Amino acid sequence: MVNKNAPIGVFDSGVGGLTVVREIMRQIPNEKIVYFGDTARVPYGSKSKETVTRYSRQIVRFLQAQDVKAIVVACNTASAYALDEIEKEADIPMIGVVKPGTKAAAEATSNGKIGVIGTEGTIGSGIYSRYIKEINHDVSVIGKACPLFVPLVEEGLWQDPVTDEIAKRYLTELIDIGIDTLILGCTHYPLIRSTVGRIMGEGVQLVNPAYETARELKELLEAEHILNDEEAKLGDNRYRFFVSDAAEKFKHFANSIIKYGILSAKVIHIEEY
Ligand code: DGL
Numbered sequence: 001m002v003n004k005n006a007p008i009g010v011f012d013s014g015v016g017g018l019t020v021v022r023e024i025m026r027q028i029p030n031e032k033i034v035y036f037g038d039t040a041r042v043p044y045g046s047k048s049k050e051t052v053t054r055y056s057r058q059i060v061r062f063l064q065a066q067d068v069k070a071i072v073v074a075c076n077t078a079s080a081y082a083l084d085e086i087e088k089e090a091d092i093p094m095i096g097v098v099k100p101g102t103k104a105a106a107e108a109t110s111n112g113k114i115g116v117i118g119t120e121g122t123i124g125s126g127i128y129s130r131y132i133k134e135i136n137h138d139v140s141v142i143g144k145a146c147p148l149f150v151p152l153v154e155e156g157l158w159q160d161p162v163t164d165e166i167a168k169r170y171l172t173e174l175i176d177i178g179i180d181t182l183i184l185g186c187t188h189y190p191l192i193r194s195t196v197g198r199i200m201g202e203g204v205q206l207v208n209p210a211y212e213t214a215r216e217l218k219e220l221l222e223a224e225h226i227l228n229d230e231e232a233k234l235g236d237n238r239y240r241f242f243v244s245d246a247a248e249k250f251k252h253f254a255n256s257i258i259k260y261g262i263l264s265a266k267v268i269h270i271e272e273y
Contacts, residue, residue: 002069002092004228007032007240008217009063009071011056014042014243015154015253016187017074020097022258023214024072025239028221030228033239034066038270040245043150044077045119045186052121056082060090061273062242069226072217073097076118076186076209080125093224098122100216101183101209102131108205109181112139115174115204117196118185120145128185142177146170146186153188154253163192167199175200183207191257241265 010021014037021035036059038044044052056078063071070093073079073086079096087094105114116128122145129141148166157163174182182204184190190208197206221227232238239260243250247265254262 002224002226003067004069004226005032005230006067006069007034009034009036009066009068010074011036011059011063011071011078012038012075012187013044013077014039015250016150018254018257019187019190019210020072020074020213021239023210024217025258025260027214028218028227030230030232031221032228032232032237034063034068035239035241036062036268036270037241037243037250039243039250040270043119044075045121045147045150047077047121049081049121049125052078053082053085055270056086057089058270058273060086062268062270064090064092065273066240068092070094070217070221070224072213074187074210074213077121080122080127093220095213095217095220097187097209097213098127098185099131100212101185101207102128103135104212105181105183105207106132106135106139108207109139111178111180112136113177113179113181114139114141115177115179115182116141116143116185117146117149117170117174117182117189118143119150120147122185128183142174142179144170144174149186149192150188153191156256158192159195163195164199167192167195171196171199179204181205181207183209185209239263242268244268244270
C-alpha cells in the first residue's frame with residue numbers, strides 16, 4: 001500500500017526543473033517534494049540519448065531510495081529521450097513535461113500552426129511534433145532549438161537587451177511562418193516568458209509545460225488514489241533538495257525563483273546509483 005504522505009520525486013539536469021517545482025507547490029501544496037538537480041552533468045540538451053538515459057536511470061534509482069510515491073521528469077530533454085525507457089522499469093507512476101504541454105497546445109491553436117522551442121536534444125527528437133500529431137494530424141509543428149537561452153537565464157539576464165536580441169534572432173522564423181501557439185519546451189523558458197511573449201506578439205499564445213505538468217500530476221495522483229490529504233507543515237522535511245555539485249550556487253538560483261526559502265541543498269554522488 002503506497003503511503004500518500006510520501007514525497008513526489010522531481011528531477012532535472014540542474015536548476016531549470018525548479019520552474020516545475022514552483023508550479024507543483026502552487027497547485028498541490030500538500031505534496032512533499034524531493035528534488036534532484038544534476039548540476040555536475042548539466043547541460044543535457046546537447047548530450048546524446050544514451051547518455052541522458054543513463055543519467056536519468058541513476059537519478060530514478062536515487063529518488064526511489066528516498067521512497068518517493070511518484071516521479072516527475074521535470075527536464076524536457078530527459079522527457080524526450082529517456083522517459084519511455086525509464087517508466088517501463090519503474091513500479092511507481094511517472095510523468096514527463098512533454099506530453100502535458102502538447103495537449104494544451106493542440107487545444108489552443110486556431111490556425112493549426114504550433115511552434116516549439118527547446119534544447120537541441122528536445123527539438124531534434126521530434127517528440128513534440130509526434131505527440132501533437134497523435135492528437136490532431138492536421139496541425140503543423142515547427143521546432144526551433146534555442147541553445148543560448150539556458151545560459152542567459154542562468155546568468156540572470158531575464159530582462160536584458162542581450163536576451164531580447166538573441167530571442168529576436170531565434171523567433172523571427174516562427175513569426176514569419178505565422179504560428180499562433182508557442183510551447184516553451186525547456187525548463188528555463190518560463191523565466192523569460194515576458195520577453196518571448198513581447199517578441200511573438202499578442203496573437204501568439206504561450207504554453208508553459210511546467211504549469212500543465214503540475215495540473216496533470218494532480219490528476220494522476222487522484223487517479224492513483226495517492227494525492228496527499230494531510231496538510232503539510234513547514235519544517236517537516238516538506239521540501240528537500242539534492243544536487244550533484246555546486247550546492248551554494250543552486251541555492252542562490254533557487255531562492256530567486258521559489259518564494260518558499262530553500263533551507264538546504266545537499267550534494268550527493270549520483271554516479272553511485
Ligand atoms: N532542463 C533542460 C531541458 O528542459 C535544459 C537545460 C539542459 O540542457 O540541461 O531540456
